[in-house]
Amino acid sequence: MAEREMAYRIFACEFNDSRFQVSSASDAPGQADLHAPNFLVTTAGAKVNRLFIAGVITEVEDIGSQKGGEKELWRARVSDPTGTFTIYSGNYQPEASVFLSTVEVPSFVTIVGKVRSYEPGDGSVFVSLRPEEINHADESIRNRWMVDTAELTLDRLDIFDEALSSGLSGTDLLDHLSLKNVPSNIAEGICIALDHYHTDRDYIRGLKIQVRDALLSIGSSLSASPGGGLADIEQSVMVMLHEMNQGKGVEYAVLVREAGEKGIPAELVEKAVRSLLSDGSLYEPRVGFFRAID
Structure with a gap:
């Protein structure tokens, strides 16, 4: 029986930027090759199966009735502070499908799942996860996941910087990274990313900024104390969202107008909304509308 691939941690922004899949199938012919795992290689060199x-589940939809689809198929969105993962659960994930059919939205969840990609034929590629296991979580679990994922991501990005500085490529780069004791899966992923995506320093720098901003967002939420500046504005925004919500969220322009009547400037509302989105206290059920997580 084939050994199960390790479940890696990456942020949604990196996952959604990635389009290229490779197979671990050997050159030898035979039935075993059919079961060789496929790996998504991310733009920043993660090689994941x-x-x-961990994040906030913000949307669940039953799409099994759509023509040509599976008889039972659920689509969900799970957000971390950098973006949103798309989840599909169908006939072969019965426990996950039951979970999605009954989960309260929004809720904190953790998911272990297999990477999938879909190419509709127009040159675009869409990536998603098929859940193997999905569980309820809380903010502290989500924050712990973010800290661990940030550490792993930033370490890998530092290795990517080293690869770019070397000026090497292909087997020469692979040997160079091996001599520096870089794990083989990371070295291979970086070499493939450079060859396929031509990832440059600007992308790596931008990804580092997104990761650090995500960490700052949970750091501020953990350290904020009552009566302290932005924390007061955030609390006021949450109260207004609860009071004004009619079940479908509150339009941002309406929120800004209401806050203005209470003496809260629009720029502070914007900062508060960004912070509350980052720490999972509210979400965007549709573009331009916000809803507080109860």
Whole structure:
């Protein structure tokens, strides 16, 4: 029986930027090759078959009745502070499908799932996860996942910087990274990313900024104290969202107008909304509308 691939941790922004898959199938012919795992290689060099993610489930939809689809198929969105993972659960994930059919939205969750990609034929590629296991979580678990994922991501990005500085490529780069004791899966992923995506320093720098901003967002939420500046504005925004919500969220323009009547400037509302989105206290059920997590 084939050994199960490790579940890696990456942020949604990196996952959604990635399009290229490779197979671990050997050159030898035979039935075993049919079961060789496929790996998504991310733009920043992660080589993943399975992922472990944590975030806020913000949307669940039963799409099994759509023509040509599976008889039972659920689509869900799970957000971390950098973006949103798309989840599909169907006939072969019965426990996950039951979970999605009954989960209260929004809720904190953790998911272990296999990476999938879909190419509709127009040159685009869509990536998603098929859940193997999905569980309820809380903010502290999500924050712990973020800290661990940030550490792993930033370490890998530092290795990517080293690869770019070397000026090497292909087997020469692989040998160079091996001599520096870089794990083989990371070295291979970086070499493939450079060859396929031509990832440059600007992308790596931008990804580092997104990761650090995500960490700052949970750091501020953990350290904020009552009566302290932005924390007061955030509390006021949450109160207004609860009071004004009619079940479908509150339009941002309406929120800004209401806050203005209470003496809260629009720029502070914007900062508060960004912070509350980052720490999972509210979400965006549709573009331009916000809803507080109860």
